[in-house]
Amino acid sequence: MSQKPFIISAEGVNKSFDGFQAIRDLNFYMDVGELRTVIGPNGAGKTTFLDLITGRTKPDEGKIEFLNTHDVTKMSEYEIYRLGIGRKFQTPTVYTDHSVFENLVLSLEGSRGVFRSLFARLNSTERDRLDEILKTINLGSHRDRKAGALAHGQKQWLEIGMLLAQNARLLLVDEPAAGMTDEETAKTGDLLLSLVGEKHSIIVIEHDMTFVRQISQGRKVTVLHQGHILCEGPVDEVQNDERVLEVYLGRKARAA
Amino acid sequence: MNKRTKIELAIVAVIAVILIFVLPALNASGAVSNFTINVWGKYLCYAILAISVDLLWGYTGLLSLGQALFFALGGYMMGMHLMRMIGDLGQYKKPIPDFLVFLGWEQLPSFWVPFSSFAFSMLMVIVLPAIVATAFGYLAFRSRIKGVYFSILTQALTYGAALMFFRNDMLLGGNNGFTDFKFLLGADVRDAGTQRGLFIASAIVLIAVYGFCRWLTTTKFGLVQRAVRDSETRVLFSGYAAANYKLFVFVVCSVIAGIAGALYVPQVGIINPSEMQPDKSLEIIVWVAVGGRGTLLGPVIGAVAINALKSWATRAYPDLWLIILGGLFILVVLFMPKGIVGLPAQIRGFFAKRKSTETPAAAQPSPTAP
Numbered sequence: 305m306s307q308k309p310f311i312i313s314a315e316g317v318n319k320s321f322d323g324f325q326a327i328r329d330l331n332f333y334m335d336v337g338e339l340r341t342v343i344g345p346n347g348a349g350k351t352t353f354l355d356l357i358t359g360r361t362k363p364d365e366g367k368i369e370f371l372n373t374h375d376v377t378k379m380s381e382y383e384i385y386r387l388g389i390g391r392k393f394q395t396p397t398v399y400t401d402h403s404v405f406e407n408l409v410l411s412l413e414g415s416r417g418v419f420r421s422l423f424a425r426l427n428s429t430e431r432d433r434l435d436e437i438l439k440t441i442n443l444g445s446h447r448d449r450k451a452g453a454l455a456h457g458q459k460q461w462l463e464i465g466m467l468l469a470q471n472a473r474l475l476l477v478d479e480p481a482a483g484m485t486d487e488e489t490a491k492t493g494d495l496l497l498s499l500v501g502e503k504h505s506i507i508v509i510e511h512d513m514t515f516v517r518q519i520s521q522g523r524k525v526t527v528l529h530q531g532h533i534l535c536e537g538p539v540d541e542v543q544n545d546e547r548v549l550e551v552y553l554g555r556k557a558r559a560a
Numbered sequence: 561m562n563k564r565t566k567i568e569l570a571i572v573a574v575i576a577v578i579l580i581f582v583l584p585a586l587n588a589s590g591a592v593s594n595f596t597i598n599v600w601g602k603y604l605c606y607a608i609l610a611i612s613v614d615l616l617w618g619y620t621g622l623l624s625l626g627q628a629l630f631f632a633l634g635g636y637m638m639g640m641h642l643m644r645m646i647g648d649l650g651q652y653k654k655p656i657p658d659f660l661v662f663l664g665w666e667q668l669p670s671f672w673v674p675f676s677s678f679a680f681s682m683l684m685v686i687v688l689p690a691i692v693a694t695a696f697g698y699l700a701f702r703s704r705i706k707g708v709y710f711s712i713l714t715q716a717l718t719y720g721a722a723l724m725f726f727r728n729d730m731l732l733g734g735n736n737g738f739t740d741f742k743f744l745l746g747a748d749v750r751d752a753g754t755q756r757g758l759f760i761a762s763a764i765v766l767i768a769v770y771g772f773c774r775w776l777t778t779t780k781f782g783l784v785q786r787a788v789r790d791s792e793t794r795v796l797f798s799g800y801a802a803a804n805y806k807l808f809v810f811v812v813c814s815v816i817a818g819i820a821g822a823l824y825v826p827q828v829g830i831i832n833p834s835e836m837q838p839d840k841s842l843e844i845i846v847w848v849a850v851g852g853r854g855t856l857l858g859p860v861i862g863a864v865a866i867n868a869l870k871s872w873a874t875r876a877y878p879d880l881w882l883i884i885l886g887g888l889f890i891l892v893v894l895f896m897p898k899g900i901v902g903l904p905a906q907i908r909g910f911f912a913k914r915k916s917t918e919t920p921a922a923a924q925p926s927p928t929a930p
């Protein structure tokens with residue numbers, strides 16, 4: 305177990321907001337190169353879990369380690385980002401007053417220092433890469449438009465593009481399919497699948513079970529309930545699990 | 561470079577030629593009065609100050625209500641040098657400034673000594689505001705003090721500094737400050753030629769500051785800066801230490817303000833703690849809002865326009881000036897959110913809307929007309 309490092313591991317994590325326990329005794333382990341889907345009912349604590357990994361909120365207890373070496377609970381947001389952890393938020397958050405291209409420039413991997421930023425110029429490799437990404441996310445013709453003027457689905461794509469530009473080791477993707485057409489959803493799935501490997505590990509949070517099936521492909525799925533892991537396993541197994549049926553698909557199962 | 565930038569640069573080039581060459585030449589030949597040059601020199605210093613405020617407020621989202629402090633600090637550093645240049649020509653005919661003689665000093669306090677050097681004083685014009693801004697900014701930004709809390713804190717800083725400078729035991733002239741300047745670089749400060757030189761220097765600095773800010777906003781730094789303004793939290797999740805970016809802008813702007821203050825003092829002939837009073841900082845905010853926030857030309861236009869208005873109004877209606885200023889601010893906030901600079905676009909937008917609502921109405925009768 306200690307041979308291969310975990311891309312991310314959480315142990316004994318607790319977090320409550322004003323007495324409400326959003327995360328309870330959470331233990332979570334994920335291998336390098338894994339694509340893990342996290343599902344769970346509304347308010348299960350999925351987004352809060354990503355907040356804890358990315359430093360947006362600090363846990364009351366427990367530790368969260370990146371590659372078994374960096375305890376992210378003791379780091380600030382930008383330090384965590386610089387480890388190579390990138391995030392797409394549940395509600396698309398792009399720089400609305402910047403152009404689509406500028407959004408990508410801001411996200412492009414590389415120095416984040418103040419003095420370097422004064423004299424930073426895009427070289428031709430970087431420019432080509434950003435143009436490539438623009439093509440991938442289908443926003444080539446919107447290059448110079450303000451990001452705030454994009455449709456909801458396009459903003460989702462832009463934020464995915466920003467993740468690509470960052471070239472993160474660990475991608476945290478919160479409900480990427482929301483606001484997308486079925487076709488776009490499938491395309492998002494393909495994109496994520498094409499990325500996953502030694503270089504990129506991915507956590508996807510999703511409600512849409514068709515999408516979950518598409519991307520998990522027999523991989524491990526984690527079910528979160530009331531801030532705790534209810535069970536883990538391939539999607540078919542999980543969907544037939546007694547406890548999951550009870551709490552998550554409860555009403556549906558009983559109706560059937 | 562887009563069309564708007566080109567137009568703006570053309571305007572700036574014309575203004576630069578007028579300020580640096582035409583007006584001084586007209587003044588030298590007697591066509592433009594010394595009074596006019598003196599007043600406009602003052603406006604140029606205000607314009608530099610206004611750009612520094614807008615770089616903080618319009619471009620970075622930091623509404624600093626303490627920018628007058630840095631202006632005054634720069635002014636005081638220049639003032640100290642000018643006081644030393646009086647030599648023993650003061651009322652008491654002593655080799656130290658009059659107010660020190662009055663306070664019972666026989667010799668120059670040690671911190672005054674290096675201000676006999678012009679070079680040292682000019683260095684301090686830059687260094688002192690930078691040190692104060694670094695210390696204050698470091699603490700404020702590291703503690704993630706934002707929005708209105710930041711504004712209040714900057715206001716408190718300038719108020720605290722004003723109270724300090726009012727004290728005689730600061731040995732900086734107390735509430736009278738420094739005045740009765742005589743020489744600068746060997747020339748008589750009140751001489752028309754010296755004032756013209758100061759006017760030209762102010763114009764050059766204004767154009768240089770404008771150019772620097774124009775450049776800064778086009779760099780990647782400028783991108784991050786605007787990102788901090790629009791969505792500071794998101795910036796952290798793009799890996800930028802927002803606090804460092806804010807600190808950098810804050811220090812740069814305090815230095816710009818300090819330089820403006822140093823140019824201002826020999827032109828008005830006085831510096832005292834009232835320059836640091838909170839209302840001074842608020843006034844700059846109005847200049848920027850009226851001229852057009854988030855642009856570089858806006859603050860310049862705002863500073864000049866409002867101060868020209870002030871010169872007239874304080875003579876014509878001395879009691880009403882603050883009411884006029886406040887009213888103007890409210891009017892601009894309500895009806896001209898983009899300020900004077902944004903007016904052409906606003907008018908175009910207004911007529912475009914009128915047209916689009918009129919056309920269907922005008923088109924309606926035509927089907928029934930035939």
Ligand SMILES: Nc1ncnc2c1ncn2[C@@H]1O[C@H](COP(=O)(O)OP(=O)(O)OP(=O)(O)O)[C@@H](O)[C@H]1O
Nearest residue numbers: 321322326344345346347348349350351352353394
């Ligand atoms: N910053 C916060 N302050 C207070 N309560 C919070 C905060 N963040 C999350 N919560 C609460 O924690 C619980 C878990 O929220 P979370 O957003 O993690 O759920 P989720 O699983 O992502 O749900 P959804 O599927 O609706 O996105 C919710 O009840 C939420 O109200």
Ligand SMILES: [Mg+2]
Nearest residue numbers: 350351352394
């Ligand atoms: Mg959520």
